[in-house]
Amino acid sequence: MKKVLIANRGEIALRIIRTCREMGLQTVAVYSTVDRDTLAVRFADEAVCIGPAPSAQSYLKIPAIIAAAEVTGADAIHPGYGFLSENAEFARICDDHDLTFIGPKAETISKMGDKSVAKETMQAAGVPVVPGSDGAVEDVTEGLAAAREAGFPVMIKASAGGGGKGMRMARDEAEFEKLFVAAGTEAQNAFGDGRLYIEKFVEEPRHIEIQLVGDGQGTVVHFGERECSIQRRHQKLLEEAPSPILDPDLRQRMGDAAIAGALAVDYRGAGTVEFLVDKNRDFYFMEMNTRIQVEHPVTEEVTDTDLIEWQLRVAEGEKITSGNHVPVGHSIECRINAEDPFRNFSPSPGKITAFHSPKGRGVRCDTHVYAGYTVPPTYDSMIAKLIVRETTRDRAITKMLRALDEFIIEGLKTTVPFHQQLLQDPRFVAGDFDTKFLERFELTPPE
Structure with missing residues (x-):
């Protein structure tokens, strides 16, 4: 593998470019006409326009992406998350064109993409199912x-x-x-x-996911869990690692179950097994995501690892020799979306007139935007991920509140005020929440 084409956009495209550069790999960014001015296009070694703004005519257009790889001489494709990342046909087409698909085999994506088949597969592997x-x-x-x-x-x-x-x-x-x-x-x-x-229906469910990496050669390791219960309409808004409700025994049992399920499909690459944990601490398989997750940075922070690098290494055929990773400290991620939380989280695209990301020890901001950048209405509204790392959960909450106070984004509405209020809610601070928490959470409108 010498040159990687990133079949995606936004912060994840830039995130992949950074790791590729550190590994000595060349990169190709693809972009739609409205993404011409993104940082991924600026920092990639090469960039190719693949179509107009609508995703179906650009980021989901497989022939245009394959053509871009052939024209630039790319020998691998990283799909990021969303778009074609869990499209089995895309993975097969990459194989047919001698392009390394940085992800699982097409058959694995097909099995795990069909929730009925996935449930049957996991049940046969001894994984608890609902x-x-x-x-x-x-x-x-x-x-x-x-x-x-x-x-x-x-x-x-x-x-x-x-x-x-x-x-x-x-x-x-x-x-x-x-x-x-x-x-x-x-x-x-x-x-x-x-x-x-x-x-x-699982009562008072917590949404907990286990991060895995498999080499497709009989070895799968896990990197602990992520707490993803703070969500609105099944869309995550805040994630943290480790979960406030898991103890070492439950973490071990969930990790073992996730590995058993991944081994059952000869898993290769980074993936996530998602579970529901009920009020009695019983857990059940929900689904498997056969890609890198939006929230992967919190796991990277508490395990001191680069999951994109792991993806690239196993895609090249490297065998995993190390074991499972135990989280150290605590990390929280806030998804900063171009949305107005005081108007039912309505989209707020437009030009960013001022932008300053927080800094300091243990503060990370993954973003593709900058002052002068126009957020298009065409795609997902996420414009940044703010991640903090600390020794304890309480200290991580304090640090995140400090970082949010420093975050300057002017010209459009964002979810920063929502996160500021959420992180000060006594129930959240106590770890007393489930996937329905935001239905009980009341935002206080600005004066």
């Missing part, structure tokens, strides 16, 4: 039978789903049929696949 249907159900009658067996309330979920699409909670039989039809319609429209499966 009670429910054995894969996708044929129709509402079969779905209702599975719901009765699991016990209400239940979740109706899209087999090919993600991001909360095709997902409904049915509290009883009376509302099940109506919600089943609605979820199927939404899933078909969002993913072209209307199949659904049924799971028991």
